[in-house]
Amino acid sequence: MNGVVGTLIKRTVLAVQEFTELFFSSARHAVTKPRYLTDTLIQTDVIGFGSLPIVLLIGFFTGGVTALQTYRTLSRFGETALLGQVVALAMVREMGPVLTALMVAARNSSGIASEIGSMQVSEQIDAMRALGTDPLRKLVTPRLYATLIALPLLTILSDFMGLVGGAIISMSAAHLSASEYWYSAYQALEFEDCVQGLVKPFFFAVIVSLVGCYFGLHTTGGTEGVGRATTRAVVVACALIFIFDFFITKFLLAIGFF
Amino acid sequence: METTQPNSKKYSSPTPPVELRRVSMSFDEKQVLDNVSFQVGAGETLVLLGVTGSGKSVLLKLILGLIKPDAGQVLIDGKDLVPLPETELLAFRRRMGIVFQEGALFDSLSVFENVAYRLREEGERDEARLEQRVRELLRFVELEHTLDKMPAELSGGMRRRVAIARAIASKPSIMLYDSPTAGLDPITAQAINVLIAKLRDVEHVSSLVVTHRLADAYALANFIYSPEIQDLTPAAGDGGAGSCTLTRFLVLRDGATYFWGTAEQLISAADPYLRKFLA
Numbered sequence: 001m002n003g004v005v006g007t008l009i010k011r012t013v014l015a016v017q018e019f020t021e022l023f024f025s026s027a028r029h030a031v032t033k034p035r036y037l038t039d040t041l042i043q044t045d046v047i048g049f050g051s052l053p054i055v056l057l058i059g060f061f062t063g064g065v066t067a068l069q070t071y072r073t074l075s076r077f078g079e080t081a082l083l084g085q086v087v088a089l090a091m092v093r094e095m096g097p098v099l100t101a102l103m104v105a106a107r108n109s110s111g112i113a114s115e116i117g118s119m120q121v122s123e124q125i126d127a128m129r130a131l132g133t134d135p136l137r138k139l140v141t142p143r144l145y146a147t148l149i150a151l152p153l154l155t156i157l158s159d160f161m162g163l164v165g166g167a168i169i170s171m172s173a174a175h176l177s178a179s180e181y182w183y184s185a186y187q188a189l190e191f192e193d194c195v196q197g198l199v200k201p202f203f204f205a206v207i208v209s210l211v212g213c214y215f216g217l218h219t220t221g222g223t224e225g226v227g228r229a230t231t232r233a234v235v236v237a238c239a240l241i242f243i244f245d246f247f248i249t250k251f252l253l254a255i256g257f258f
Numbered sequence: 259m260e261t262t263q264p265n266s267k268k269y270s271s272p273t274p275p276v277e278l279r280r281v282s283m284s285f286d287e288k289q290v291l292d293n294v295s296f297q298v299g300a301g302e303t304l305v306l307l308g309v310t311g312s313g314k315s316v317l318l319k320l321i322l323g324l325i326k327p328d329a330g331q332v333l334i335d336g337k338d339l340v341p342l343p344e345t346e347l348l349a350f351r352r353r354m355g356i357v358f359q360e361g362a363l364f365d366s367l368s369v370f371e372n373v374a375y376r377l378r379e380e381g382e383r384d385e386a387r388l389e390q391r392v393r394e395l396l397r398f399v400e401l402e403h404t405l406d407k408m409p410a411e412l413s414g415g416m417r418r419r420v421a422i423a424r425a426i427a428s429k430p431s432i433m434l435y436d437s438p439t440a441g442l443d444p445i446t447a448q449a450i451n452v453l454i455a456k457l458r459d460v461e462h463v464s465s466l467v468v469t470h471r472l473a474d475a476y477a478l479a480n481f482i483y484s485p486e487i488q489d490l491t492p493a494a495g496d497g498g499a500g501s502c503t504l505t506r507f508l509v510l511r512d513g514a515t516y517f518w519g520t521a522e523q524l525i526s527a528a529d530p531y532l533r534k535f536l537a
Contacts, residue, residue: 034379119364127362130322130355131376131424132348 019214022140023206029134029141039142046111047143047209048150051104055154056161058103059096063162066090067169080174084184087166092189092197096159098245101204104151105237109212112143113233116216117226125217140213147209152201159197196252203244211237273336274299275432275464276321281330283316283513290316291327292514300431301504303458303465305475307535308510314468315359317510318434321466322356323347334432352380355425355463356434361417363409369396369420370405376427395423399453415446422453426461433457435467439474447474448490455483455490472536479505479521509535 029035070086116139119125128135163185170176215233219225276298283291291313298304306314319325320332323339331338334350342350363372373392374382382388396402399419409417418438425433435454439447451474457463459482469475481490507524509517509532517524517532524532 122360122365123358123362124364126319126324127356127358127364129324130351132351132379133375134344134348 015214018218019210022136022210022214022217025136026141026144026210029137030145034137036138036142039138040145043142043146044149047104047108047146048154051107051150051154052157054103054107055100055158058099059091059158059161060165062095062099062158063087063091063165063167064169065165066095066162067166068173071169071174075174080170080176081180081184083166083170083174083176084163084181084186085188087163087170088185088188089193091159091162091166092193094197094245094249096162097155097197097200097204098241100155100158101151101201101208101241102238104147104154105204105208105211105241106234108147109208109233109237110230112209112212113216113219114226114230116213117219117229120217120219121222121225135217140210140217143213144206144209147205148202151205151208152198155197155201192252192256196249199252200245200248203248204241207240207244208237211240274333275335276304276466277331277333277336278317278320279331279333281317281320281327281332283313283320283325283327290513291320291510292512293330294510294513294515295330296508296515296518298432298464298466299504300464301458301462303467303478303505305478305505305507306466306468306510307470307472307475307507308516309535310470312510313513314510315436318356318436318466318468321432321434322351322354352428353430354432354434355422355428355430357418357421357425357436357438359437359440360414361409361421363417363420363424365409367409368405369401369407369409369412372409372420373424373427375424380428391427395427396420398426398456399423413446415442415449418442418450419453422450422457426457429461431463433463433465435465435469437468437470439469439471447471448477450474451477451481452483452488452490454478455481459483460485475507476521479507 066087067083071080071083074080074082074086116125119128119139125135125139128138163182166185167178167181170181171178212233215229215236219229221228274297277296279295281291281294282289294313294317296304306317308314316325320327321334323332323342326340330340332340334353337350339347339350363369364375367375370389370392373395374388377388377391382391392405393402396405399422401416401419401423404412404416404420409420412420422438433454438454439450442450454465454467455478458465458478465478467475467478477490480493482493483489484491506520507517508515509524511531517527517529519527524536527533
């Protein structure tokens with residue numbers, strides 16, 4: 001038992017160490033040459049535009065279901081006019097950033113892990129190093145910066161679609177006018193809410209991209225290994241998003257963003 | 259088994275392009291290489307033989323600096339790679355080319371982009387010059403017509419040949435081959451052998467060839483490339499000191515050097531393990 005627990009602890013510590021090293025070397029690569037700007041642009045397209053349809057869809061229905069669920073409670077107190085506020089605060093502070101990150105993680109952490117994992121098991125990563133290219137610069141850094149660019153923008157769009165979804169429910173179920181809904185949504189949002197909603201995507205972007213890259217680079221065992229790496233990347237990325245969301249929210253509330 | 263050491267003065271240039279000194283390596287407490295030493299001189303060929311898991315591919319990765327040994331030195335043109343950081347190793351790798359077992363072509367890039375890869379990394383921006391050089395390299399391996407194809411559209415033999423073209427783009431003085439003919443039919447394997455010999459005899463590169471196929475190893479030891487017939491022709495000598503091919507054989511057993519010598523010495527060895535290995 002001690003052997004198993006000891007091995008597990010050692011592996012976890014090693015994984016955290018290697019992940020931290022991956023993060024700092026990727027950050028350093030942005031300010032030293034060579035820089036692979038074309039690869040970064042391509043990844044921004046794949047991660048950003050590629051995720052756009054699903055993010056907009058999820059945002060829309062999240063806003064709609066938030067309005068649906070809160071309408072019944074608010075109508076008991078005759079406060080359906082607050083629907084805009086509720087949807088705005090829920091989407092911008094929490095659901096927009098987290099659900100967008102989860103969607104992007106499901107789509108892109110898995111894609112990154114499987115792509116890099118396939119390269120790892122077929123010796124393409126070794127070939128890259130043999131041909132004089134640093135795989136971290138070529139593969140990891142562009143994906144990190146592409147996700148850092150794309151995820152906050154996707155979050156903003158998701159928030160907006162959530163508000164649109166909430167508006168449609170508010171107007172159809174609660175019979176609010178459009179101006180009532182949008183005015184209460186706009187009034188509810190304060191600077192701190194937007195900061196909270198926009199700080200989180202940057203942390204989540206690091207998680208989504210680097211978790212995928214980490215599991216991809218550590219893939220062993222052929223095609224079965226690629227499958228395992230892909231699954232682990234999604235599970236770990238999603239778990240870390242929730243964990244980090246809790247601590248970031250707690251920290252921002254503690255320093256006065258409420 | 260007593261290993262026979264050839265006269266190093268006959269084989270080695272003053273600074274051999276490749277030299278390993280007392281290299282040992284283990285993975286997860288399993289000893290993969292145990293105190294291995296050898297030299298490969300300029301224009302010479304070393305054929306690495308051994309059963310699966312005897313450490314042959316690990317040796318190639320050590321020479322490239324992709325992994326570091328637990329002990330010993332890996333010298334390329336006299337410089338020890340072991341203490342060097344990755345950024346300095348990148349410069350040394352330009353002197354070397356490697357052909358991986360399945361080719362390891364980048365499957366999202368076309369044949370053209372695969373072969374051009376190193377040239378682009380080295381800063382070549384002139385597309386016309388790039389294309390000219392890529393065509394030249396593909397012509398060397400007789401695959402100029404596959405320029406626009408993707409690796410998935412190529413046969414196994416074609417992928418190995420494209421991998422050779424990619425590996426020689428920067429005109430390396432040392433070529434490493436990891437089972438270049440594995441899984442290929444005899445005719446395609448012979449085509450690969452012709453290319454390896456062509457690089458050795460025309461470009462005078464030093465070669466390290468990992469192989470399980472003794473027929474291919476003997477072909478490299480006993481034949482040279484003839485530009486007139488564009489094929490292999492019998493070499494003078496026994497593949498050893500007096501041979502045009504300057505080929506030696508290194509047999510690994512349990513990670514240690516078990517045999518070192520010429521093709522003739524290997525064939526005539528009385529050792530039971532070698533007899534069984536060569537059977």
